[in-house]
Amino acid sequence: MATLRLFGPARVEAGEARAELAGRTVGQVLEAAEVRYGEPFARVVASSQIWVNGVAATTEDPVTDEDEVAVIPPVSGG
């Protein structure tokens, strides 16, 4: 089970900041998340970048139990 980390609007739509989800690729983990959290969450994901362990990833990238997949919506620091 990969760790999913959620921030900003992704966290709010999901109702939680962290989850353990099954999936052998980034895409499978995100599909599981969208089933769990629903359409508003999926819309946030569509406009977000996905990181694995702090690095930009694609949906085809493989993940293991040790990996952390993060949904990174547009940022607004400063």
Add this chain to the structure above:
Amino acid sequence: MTPGELQGDQGQDWIAVTERALPVDRALAWATEPGCGAIVTFCGTVRDHSPGRRSVTSLEYEVYPEHAIPRLEEVAASARSRWPMIGRLALLHRSGRLVVGEVSVVVAVSTPHRAEAFDSAEYCIDTLKHTVPVWKRETWAGGTDWSWCAHEIEDVGT
């Protein structure tokens, strides 16, 4: 307060994300070096309005803590590669809830001459806004929601 009291002090770079008030005066004093004749300090402060939102009263900054500090370190390294004459460089960012007037971000940079201090400070604030995983949620008279001034996150580059 000394740099060591906030996480991330690395000698000539002072990188921190903290829920405490940012030590602006301390950053200015810390950036002062004998070989540097210029210090530019930029402070971002909480404003009482944003696009389409009047009477903003507070902000909440959410941070991806494990990666915000490394990203700020990348910004500092990138600035140093572009302006090798930089003496000291502080990049400090708040997390948590801030009210109008509070300082949300500090860039303090010292260089031998002023042109490089202005240019590198502007580069640092512009770059960190696009590269560091931080999210701003605004509370105003009409409600609470995420900032409309958001950017798809980018890599720092060199």
